[in-house]
Amino acid sequence: MRILTIVKQVPDSNATIKVLAEGKGIDFAGLKLVADPFDEFGIELAVQLREKRSDVSEIVALTLGGEKAGETLRIALAMGADVGVHICDPKLETKDELFNAAVIAEAMKKDAKGFDLILCGKHNIDLDAGAVGPAVAEFLDLPHVGAVTGLDVSADGKHFTARRRIEGAEEVVECDLPALLTIEKGLVEPRYPSLPNLMKAKKKPVTLLTAGDLPGVAEYAETTKFVSISAPPPKPECKFIEGEPPQMAKELVRLLRDEAKVL
Amino acid sequence: MGPIFMALLLLAGWGAFAYSASRRWKLLRVGTADNRFDQPGRRIRETFRYGIAQLRMRRYPLAGAAHMVIFLGFGVLLLRSLILWGRGFDESFSFWLFAPEQFLGKAYSFLKDLFAILVIFGALVFVYFRVVRRLGRLTLNAEGLIILGIILAMMVADILYDAATIARASSGPGFILYEPAGSIAAVPLGLLSDATLVFLRHLGFWTHSALVLIFLNLLPYSKHFHIITGVPNVYFQSLQPPGRLPPIEDIEGKLEREETLGIRRIDQFSWKAILDFYTCTECGRCSDHCPATKTGKKLSPKHFTLDLRDFLYRNADALTAGDGNGSVAGGADGREHHKDLVDGVIDPEVLWACTTCRACEEECPVFISYVDKIVDMRRYLVQERSEFPPQLQSAFRGMESNANPWSFSPADRANWADGMGIRTIAENPDAPVLFWVGCMPSFDERAKKITQATARLMQQAGVDFAILGTDEQCTGDPARRAGNEFLYQMFAKANVEVLNGVGADKKTIVTSCPHCFNTLLNEYGDFGGHYRVVHHSTFLSQLIADGKLRPTNPLSKKVVFHDSCYLGRYNDVYDAPRETLAGIPGLTVLEPRQTRDRGMCCGAGGAQMFKEEEPGTQRVNIERTQQLLETNPEVVASACPFCMRMLTDGLAAKGREDIPQLDIAEVLLEAVQVPQSHAGA
Numbered sequence: 001m002r003i004l005t006i007v008k009q010v011p012d013s014n015a016t017i018k019v020l021a022e023g024k025g026i027d028f029a030g031l032k033l034v035a036d037p038f039d040e041f042g043i044e045l046a047v048q049l050r051e052k053r054s055d056v057s058e059i060v061a062l063t064l065g066g067e068k069a070g071e072t073l074r075i076a077l078a079m080g081a082d083v084g085v086h087i088c089d090p091k092l093e094t095k096d097e098l099f100n101a102a103v104i105a106e107a108m109k110k111d112a113k114g115f116d117l118i119l120c121g122k123h124n125i126d127l128d129a130g131a132v133g134p135a136v137a138e139f140l141d142l143p144h145v146g147a148v149t150g151l152d153v154s155a156d157g158k159h160f161t162a163r164r165r166i167e168g169a170e171e172v173v174e175c176d177l178p179a180l181l182t183i184e185k186g187l188v189e190p191r192y193p194s195l196p197n198l199m200k201a202k203k204k205p206v207t208l209l210t211a212g213d214l215p216g217v218a219e220y221a222e223t224t225k226f227v228s229i230s231a232p233p234p235k236p237e238c239k240f241i242e243g244e245p246p247q248m249a250k251e252l253v254r255l256l257r258d259e260a261k262v263l
Numbered sequence: 264m265g266p267i268f269m270a271l272l273l274l275a276g277w278g279a280f281a282y283s284a285s286r287r288w289k290l291l292r293v294g295t296a297d298n299r300f301d302q303p304g305r306r307i308r309e310t311f312r313y314g315i316a317q318l319r320m321r322r323y324p325l326a327g328a329a330h331m332v333i334f335l336g337f338g339v340l341l342l343r344s345l346i347l348w349g350r351g352f353d354e355s356f357s358f359w360l361f362a363p364e365q366f367l368g369k370a371y372s373f374l375k376d377l378f379a380i381l382v383i384f385g386a387l388v389f390v391y392f393r394v395v396r397r398l399g400r401l402t403l404n405a406e407g408l409i410i411l412g413i414i415l416a417m418m419v420a421d422i423l424y425d426a427a428t429i430a431r432a433s434s435g436p437g438f439i440l441y442e443p444a445g446s447i448a449a450v451p452l453g454l455l456s457d458a459t460l461v462f463l464r465h466l467g468f469w470t471h472s473a474l475v476l477i478f479l480n481l482l483p484y485s486k487h488f489h490i491i492t493g494v495p496n497v498y499f500q501s502l503q504p505p506g507r508l509p510p511i512e513d514i515e516g517k518l519e520r521e522e523t524l525g526i527r528r529i530d531q532f533s534w535k536a537i538l539d540f541y542t543c544t545e546c547g548r549c550s551d552h553c554p555a556t557k558t559g560k561k562l563s564p565k566h567f568t569l570d571l572r573d574f575l576y577r578n579a580d581a582l583t584a585g586d587g588n589g590s591v592a593g594g595a596d597g598r599e600h601h602k603d604l605v606d607g608v609i610d611p612e613v614l615w616a617c618t619t620c621r622a623c624e625e626e627c628p629v630f631i632s633y634v635d636k637i638v639d640m641r642r643y644l645v646q647e648r649s650e651f652p653p654q655l656q657s658a659f660r661g662m663e664s665n666a667n668p669w670s671f672s673p674a675d676r677a678n679w680a681d682g683m684g685i686r687t688i689a690e691n692p693d694a695p696v697l698f699w700v701g702c703m704p705s706f707d708e709r710a711k712k713i714t715q716a717t718a719r720l721m722q723q724a725g726v727d728f729a730i731l732g733t734d735e736q737c738t739g740d741p742a743r744r745a746g747n748e749f750l751y752q753m754f755a756k757a758n759v760e761v762l763n764g765v766g767a768d769k770k771t772i773v774t775s776c777p778h779c780f781n782t783l784l785n786e787y788g789d790f791g792g793h794y795r796v797v798h799h800s801t802f803l804s805q806l807i808a809d810g811k812l813r814p815t816n817p818l819s820k821k822v823v824f825h826d827s828c829y830l831g832r833y834n835d836v837y838d839a840p841r842e843t844l845a846g847i848p849g850l851t852v853l854e855p856r857q858t859r860d861r862g863m864c865c866g867a868g869g870a871q872m873f874k875e876e877e878p879g880t881q882r883v884n885i886e887r888t889q890q891l892l893e894t895n896p897e898v899v900a901s902a903c904p905f906c907m908r909m910l911t912d913g914l915a916a917k918g919r920e921d922i923p924q925l926d927i928a929e930v931l932l933e934a935v936q937v938p939q940s941h942a943g944a
C-alpha cells in the first residue's frame with residue numbers, strides 16, 4: 001500500500017495576522033508558519049497505519065508553494081513519511097483551491113507507482129476552505145470520504161470502512177481503495193517528532209517539481225477571483241451595567257435605544 | 264591467642280573484602296566522566312560539616328543522635344578491633360602507648376567502654392524504629408536487622424572478653440574505673456569456674472574479631488556500604504547552584520554521532536551517580552518528604568535509587584566485562600545490561616510524577632541527587648522516544664510557535680501594562696532595572712495582577728525600570744524540566760542574545776516568577792548570560808528597608824506564607840518574602856508545620872503545571888492547601904504565580920474560597936497605597 005499525504009503550510013493559529021495595505025493580501029513577513037494541523041492528522045494516520053500493518057510500502061508527503069513550504073515537508077518526514085514531493089512555485093500560494101487541486105492531481109499522475117490511499121485534512125485553517133481534497137479526488141476520478149473520524153482498512157488492503165460525523169448522527173461508509181480521505185479532528189493525535197527523527201528527516205529525499213514538469217496544468221483556469229482581504233473590525237468594548245435589577249433593566253433599554261439604536 | 268588461626272582469619276576476611284571492593288571499584292569506573300575534583304577547600308569544609316558532623320542527620324533528632332553515637336563509636340572501636348587482632352598474635356599487644364598501664368591506655372579503655380554501651384543504645388534505638396515503630400520510611404527486612412544484630416553482638420562480645428579477663432584476674436573482681444562496662448559485667452561472671460571464664464574470654468575475643476571481618480564483608484553488598492562511601496559521597500557532592508541543571512553539550516553533534524540525549528542506559532550515568540547508588544542508606548528521609556510519595560504517586564525517590572542500584576548490581580559482571588561504554592548509543596542489542604531503563608527498570612510514570620521540588624535532595628544525609636537523574640531520563644524519553652504525557656505537547660508547541668507554553672499571542676505579551684505608563688527597554692535603554700515579567704505573569708488573568716502590583720510598587724518607590732515588552736520570550740524552564748533540552752536551549756540562546764543586547768548584564772533584573780528567577784540567575788550562565796537577578800520578594804523587602812516603600816496602612820490579618828521550591832530550596836530565599844509581609848503593621852505571619860526548607864511543593868514545578876497529575880491517592884496542591892489551612896489563616900500568601908494557581912485551586916477544592924490567595928506584592932500594595940494619589944509613572 002502506498003500512501004500520499006497532502007500538507008499545506010499555513011500561519012500558526014495564534015499568530016496575529018496583518019493585512020497588507022489596500023487589502024492586497026496577508027503580510028507574511030515575520031509570520032510564524034506551520035504545517036496545517038488538520039493535514040498533520042493525515043500524516044499521523046499514515047504513520048500509524050504503517051506501524052499497525054505490514055503492507056504499507058511507502059508514505060509520500062506532498063506540498064506546494066514557495067521554497068519556505070519545504071519546511072512543512074520536513075515536519076512530515078520527521079513524523080514518519082519516507083519521501084517528499086514539493087511542487088515549488090510561489091505563485092501557487094495565491095491560486096485558488098481548484099487550481100491547486102488540479103496541480104496536485106497532475107503531479108500525482110506523473111507518479112508511475114500510483115497511490116492506494118490519499119490523506120489530507122478536512123480543511124485548512126488559513127482560509128477555512130476544504131475543497132482541495134474532494135477536488136483532487138474528482139480530478140483523478142477517485143472516491144472521496146470527507147471528515148473521517150474512524151477508519152478500518154481491511155486486512156487485504158483493498159477496502160475500508162470509515163466513520164464520519166454528520167449532523168446529529170454518525171455515518172458509516174464502506175468503500176474500495178484507492179480513495180481519498182479527509183481527516184477530522186479526533187481520529188488521531190499528531191506525534192511530536194523526536195530530535196533524531198528531525199535529523200533523519202533532513203536526509204530523506206524530496207523531489208522538486210516546477211510548473212514546467214506539469215504541462216497538463218495549463219489547461220486549468222482559476223474559478224474564483226481574489227478581490228481584497230480585510231481584518232475583522234475590532235470587538236467593541238463590553239459595557240457592564242451595575243445596580244439593582246429594575247434599574248439595570250431600565251438602563252439596558254436606554255442603551256439599546258439611545259446608543260445601540262436597535263430598538 | 265592462636266596466631267595461626269588469627270592469621271588465617273585476617274587473610275580470609277581482608278582477602279574477601281579486597282575482592283568485593285575491587286569489583287565495586289571497577290563497576291564505579293563504568294560510569295561516565297564528571298569532574299568533581301575542583302574546589303578542594305570547599306569540599307573539605309562541606310565534608311566536615313555534613314560527613315563528619317553530620318548536620319543533616321539532626322533533622323531527625325533521635326535518629327540523628329543514635330547515628331552520631333554509632334558513628335563515633337565505630338571510630339573509637341576501630342582501634343580496639345586492631346588491638347584485638349594484634350592480640351591474636353601477642354596476648355599483651357596494645358599498640359604500645361595504649362597498654363593498660365599507660366595513661367593513654369586507661370583513657371582509651373574508658374572511652375571504648377563508654378562507646379560500647381552508647382553504641383548498644385544507639386543500635387537499640389534503630390531496632391526500635393524498625394521493629395516497634397515500623398517507620399514508614401524504613402523497609403523492614405532481614406538485612407537491616409542482621410546488621411544491627413552484628414553491631415550489638417560485636418559490642419557484647421567485646422565487653423564479655425573484658426569481663427572474663429577481669430573476673431579471672433588474681434586480684435579478683437572489683438570495679439576498675441577505666442573499664443566500667445567490663446568490671447560491672449565481671450561481677451556475675453565471678454561466680455563461674457575458671458575454665459568457663461577461659462572459654463567465655465575466648466568466645467568474646469574470637470566473636471568480636473570475626474564479626475568485625477564479617478561486618479566488613481557485608482558492607483559492599485548492603486546499604487551499610489555507606490560506612491565506606493558516605494564520606495566520599497559528601498565530598499564529591501555537586502557544588503553547582505542546586506537550580507542549575509547541567510546542559511547537554513553539542514546536541515546537534517550528538518545527534519550526528521547518534522549518541523544518546525539524556526540517559527537511556529545504566530552505564531550512561533556518571534561515576535558519581537553510581538557512587539550515589541552505592542551510598543544510599545535506605546533511610547527513606549527523601550521519600551518521607553517527597554510530595555509525590557506523600558500523595559500516593561508511583562514515585563518514591565528512595566525506591567528510584569534502589570531500583571537503579573539493584574539493576575546495576577545485578578548486571579555488574581556484564582557491565583564490567585568491558586563493552587559497556589556509556590558514550591556509545593547502540594543499546595538495541597537485546598542484552599539485559601544495555602536495556603532502556605524506562606523499559607522495566609524505572610516506570611516512566613515514576614519519572615513524570617516528580618515536581619523537581621528538591622525536598623529529597625535537601626533531606627538526604629549523604630547528598631544523593633535526584634532531579635538531575637530524573638530530568639536526564641526525561642530527556643531521553645522526550646527527545647529520542649518522543650514519549651511524554653500528551654498534554655505536554657501543546658506546551659512544547661506553544662513555546663515553539665508563540666514563545667509561551669499556553670499559546671497566547673506573543674503580540675499580547677505586554678498588554679498587562681496598558682495604561683500604566685511603563686516604558687520598554689527600547690524607550691528607556693538606560694533604566695538600571697529590567698523587569699523580566701515571565702509568561703504566566705504576562706498572560707494569565709489572575710497572575711497579571713501580581714505583575715501589575717509589582718510594577719505599581721516599583722513606580723511608587725520611584726524605581727526607574729523598563730520591560731522587554733514583546734521581545735521577552737519564555738525562559739524555556741518548562742521545556743527544560745520536562746526533558747526537552749533542545750527546545751530550552753533555543754530559548755536560552757535567544758534570550759541571552761536579547762538580554763546582552765540591551766545591556767542587562769549591567770542592570771538588575773527583577774522577576775516575580777521564581778522559575779524565571781532561577782533560570783536567569785543560575786542557568787543562563789552556561790549560555791553566556793551572567794546577570795544580577797533578584798526576585799521581587801527580595802527587591803520589595805529591600806525597598807522597604809531603604810524607606811522607599813512605607814507600608815503604613817495597617818492590615819490586621821493572619822497570613823500564612825507558602826514557600827516556593829524554586830525560591831526557597833533552590834535559591835535559599837526564605838526570609839525576604841516574610842520580611843516583606845512582616846513589615847506591614849498589624850499583620851501576623853503564620854508558619855505551617857512544613858515550612859521553609861521542609862515546605863511542601865504546591866505541585867506545579869517540573870512542568871507538572873502543563874500536564875495532568877500522575878495517578879495517586881491525593882492531589883499535591885490539595886495536600887499542601889490542607890497543611891496551610893491547619894494554621895487557621897485569614898489570607899494565604901505566596902510569591903510565585905504557579906503556586907498561586909495551585910493553591911487557589913486547592914482552596915476551591917477544600918471549599919475555602921472565603922480565604923483570599925494573594926501574592927506578597929498584592930498584600931504589600933494594599934499596605935502602601937495612598938488612596939488619593941494614584942501616582943502612576
Ligand code: SF4
Nearest residue numbers: 553617618620621623
Ligand atoms: S524532587 Fe520532589 S517530587 Fe521529585 S523526587 Fe524529590 S522530593 Fe519527590
Ligand code: SF4
Nearest residue numbers: 543544546547549627
Ligand atoms: S537517597 Fe538519601 S535520603 Fe533517600 S534513602 Fe537513600 S540515603 Fe536516605
